[in-house]
Amino acid sequence: MSGLKGIIGAAAVAVGLVAGAPAALAAGGGHGPELKHQSWTFDGLFGRYSEKQLRRGWEVYEGICKSCHTLDYMHYRNLEQIGYTEDEVKEIAARFEVQDGPDEWGDMFMRPATPLDGFAEPYENDAIAMLANGGVVPPNLSVITRARDHGADYVYNLLLGYEDEVPEWATEADPTFSLAPGKSFNTFFPGYAISMPQQLFEGILEYSDGTEATPEQMAKDVSAFLQWAAEPELEERKGLGRMVLLFLIVLTGVLFAYKRELWKDAH
Ligand code: HEC
Numbered sequence: 001m002s003g004l005k006g007i008i009g010a011a012a013v014a015v016g017l018v019a020g021a022p023a024a025l026a027a028g029g030g031h032g033p034e035l036k037h038q039s040w041t042f043d044g045l046f047g048r049y050s051e052k053q054l055r056r057g058w059e060v061y062e063g064i065c066k067s068c069h070t071l072d073y074m075h076y077r078n079l080e081q082i083g084y085t086e087d088e089v090k091e092i093a094a095r096f097e098v099q100d101g102p103d104e105w106g107d108m109f110m111r112p113a114t115p116l117d118g119f120a121e122p123y124e125n126d127a128i129a130m131l132a133n134g135g136v137v138p139p140n141l142s143v144i145t146r147a148r149d150h151g152a153d154y155v156y157n158l159l160l161g162y163e164d165e166v167p168e169w170a171t172e173a174d175p176t177f178s179l180a181p182g183k184s185f186n187t188f189f190p191g192y193a194i195s196m197p198q199q200l201f202e203g204i205l206e207y208s209d210g211t212e213a214t215p216e217q218m219a220k221d222v223s224a225f226l227q228w229a230a231e232p233e234l235e236e237r238k239g240l241g242r243m244v245l246l247f248l249i250v251l252t253g254v255l256f257a258y259k260r261e262l263w264k265d266a267h
Pocket of ligand 1: 060061064065066067068069133136137138139141144148155158159193194195196197199200222
C-alpha cells in the first residue's frame with residue numbers, strides 16, 4: 001500500500017516538475033511574478049494578424065528598437081505585406097542608410113536604402129555593438145519569438161518586466177544576487193540581469209493612427225510585429241491547417257457512411 005503511495009507521490013512530483021518547468025523558465029529563474037499571457041489576434045485556428053497593430057509595431061521598432069537591433073531576413077518591401085503602399089515603403093526605406101560598393105575607387109559608401117534592401121544594420125560590426133552595450137551584442141530580433149518559449153508573450157513581458165531596484169523576492173531567493181554595473185533588473189530575463197536598459201516609457205512615441213502609446217500598448221504592438229517578422233506565413237499555415245481539418249472531417253463522414261453501408265449489407 002505504502003509502496004503504491006510512494007509511486008503515486010513520485011509521479012505527482014514528476015508531473016509537477018514537468019508542468020512547472022516552462023513557467024519557471026519564463027519567469028527568468030522561477031521566482032517572482034509569473035509571465036502574463038496576452039490574447040493575440042493571431043491566436044487559434046482562425047487567428048489573423050491585425051495590419052493596424054503590425055504597422056504600430058513597426059513604428060515602435062523604427063522609433064526605438066532599430067538603433068540597437070537588426071531584423072535579418074527582412075527587406076523594406078516586406079512592409080507592403082502589412083498594408084504600406086509602394087510609395088510609403090520607398091519613403092520609409094529612404095529614411096535608412098545602407099552600405100554599398102565598392103565604387104570605382106574601390107571604396108564602400110553609404111546610400112539611402114531602397115525597398116529591395118534588407119533592414120539596415122545598427123552597428124558597423126559586433127565589436128562596436130559590444131562597446132555600445134556593455135559587452136553584449138543586441139541580438140537579431142527576426143526570429144526571437146520562435147527562439148524563446150512563449151514567443152510574443154515573452155517579448156511583451158520582458159519589455160515591461162523592468163524594476164528600478166532589485167525586488168525582495170529576488171534577494172530572498174538568492175541572498176548573493178547583485179546587479180553588475182550597466183545591467184538592469186528584469187523579472188523575465190533568464191538570470192534577471194539584462195544588458196538592455198528599459199525602453200518603453202510613457203510619452204516616448206506618438207502613434208500615427210492616434211492610439212495612445214502606453215508602455216503596455218507599445219509592448220503589445222512591437223511583440224506582434226516581431227511575431228509577424230518571425231512568421232509572416234502564419235496565416236497561410238493556418239489556412240492549410242483548416243483545409244486539412246475540413247478534409248479529415250469530410251473523410252470521417254464518408255468512412256462512417258461507408259461503414260454503415262457495409263453493415264447494412266451484412267444484415
Ligand atoms: C540601447 C540598445 C537597445 C535598444 C534601443 C533595444 N534593445 Fe533590446 N537588447 C539590447 C541588448 C544589449 C540586448 C541583449 C541583452 C542581454 O543579453 O543581456 C537586448 C536583447 C533584447 C531581446 C532578447 C532577450 C533575450 O531573451 O535574449 C529582445 C526580445 C529585445 N532586446 C527586444 C527589444 C525591443 C522590442 C526593443 C524596442 C522596443 C529593443 N529591444 C530596444 C539592446 C537594446
